[in-house]
Amino acid sequence: MADTVLQVDHRPLYVRVREILVQRVSSGYWKPGQSLPNEFELADELGVSQGTVRKALDMLASEHLVVRRQGRGTFVAEHTSADIHFRFFHLHDADGCPAIPDSIGIKVEVDVARPAERKALRSDQGSSVIRIRRVRTVEGEPVIVERIVLPGDLFAGIEAIDPIPNTLYDLFQRRFGVTISGADEELTAIAASAQEAKLLKVAPGAPLLEINRTAMGVDGRRIEWRISRCLTTRLHYFSQLR
Amino acid sequence: MADTVLQVDHRPLYVRVREILVQRVSSGYWKPGQSLPNEFELADELGVSQGTVRKALDMLASEHLVVRRQGRGTFVAEHTSADIHFRFFHLHDADGCPAIPDSIGIKVEVDVARPAERKALRSDQGSSVIRIRRVRTVEGEPVIVERIVLPGDLFAGIEAIDPIPNTLYDLFQRRFGVTISGADEELTAIAASAQEAKLLKVAPGAPLLEINRTAMGVDGRRIEWRISRCLTTRLHYFSQLR
């Protein structure tokens, strides 16, 4: 009896448990670095078995939302500069060693979103954006010119931060409570414009690798639109297909 | 008593089970498309529980070595043209739709491996290689010039196949028993040479995207070295970061 539900949820239990846990992480109920209750406590609280909680936690771990440490516990993932480079920065040198670029000539501005920016960030007409422009160097040599666009509502006040750090995603998480969970990149070979050529100390028309990235948050919201134009004479973009 | 083992295997049971199953697949004991014994039969045979076999099979499925179909069974993965495009061909058009290129102007030659080829394929001095050159077109327009190098010992007789099909990896599996399990790609922006420019109908020096790919087999062996130089005015390389 009591068949009052109109729509039963036929998805597996562990998927529903996962969603509850995702919600608690992305809402900030559990904060980055904080430890979660252990598997048995969560199982009791949610009225499922420990094995089901484990399966949900394993999914979160594979999505980099939590980190599990044997003997210590399960923790909300905390972005570090090293993590971010490994996951989101795929330019390596000829030996396959990840390059660690610095940033120079940073310019930050706040403005009303242009149509292309609204499209990339899926934001409404009249929304504000923050634009960051910078040149990135490896061993002192300029190799990337970069333009980054952020939704103004999520990052209010970022323009006052000085200096803007090299890796942004850990800043996003620590200072603005925004965790990047993934990104789509579109790569194109283009010819350097006169201005880019000057900044990168190459001839105009020199081939550059353009990386057009859209980064998403845990909830799928568009968080960042970034176009990087890279000199790939000594750097290469690395992609693993599995 | 009977402590005769010098080196105990401390790795988890399911990892060892996985290795046994990998061996049976890559040795051809189970062939592509063939169904495996069910979980309980494997568990009995290997002297472990069904849950342990399941965990090993789930790993194989996530590595695309087997396909599991509820209600039907577990099958050795069979490469199809569509699979391959999805997994290994990351050039899409502006709308994000995968491009489906044709091949023209195919040339095949057999030769002794050059130093660079030996290095890429990790093969010994004096080994033979098969070289395939071709131009690939989308909607009739040439967009890629491609050079493919294969180890001669694995693909003896491939030069006699005419025509060489568009997607090679399904041919490798069906005709030569070689399954590609992954690849590393290194991307660089380069300037078109005079010859490439002519083939792609662009001006010499036009920016091209070079994709330098090394593909590996199930056992980790280098199977293919491929350099594709792509005109990315209408095509883009797509990469998902998670």
Place this chain on the structure above:
DNA sequence: CAGTGGTCTAGACCACCGT
């Protein structure tokens, strides 16, 4: 319908960690 993989549970034991 019988047979398969998919889910869920309960409980035992191990390996690792910090105190």
Place this chain on the structure above:
DNA sequence: CGGTGGTCTAGACCACTGT
């Protein structure tokens, strides 16, 4: 040492498939 995640087992039941 106590507490945590990691492994392994055994068994029940569900959902899907083809006949």
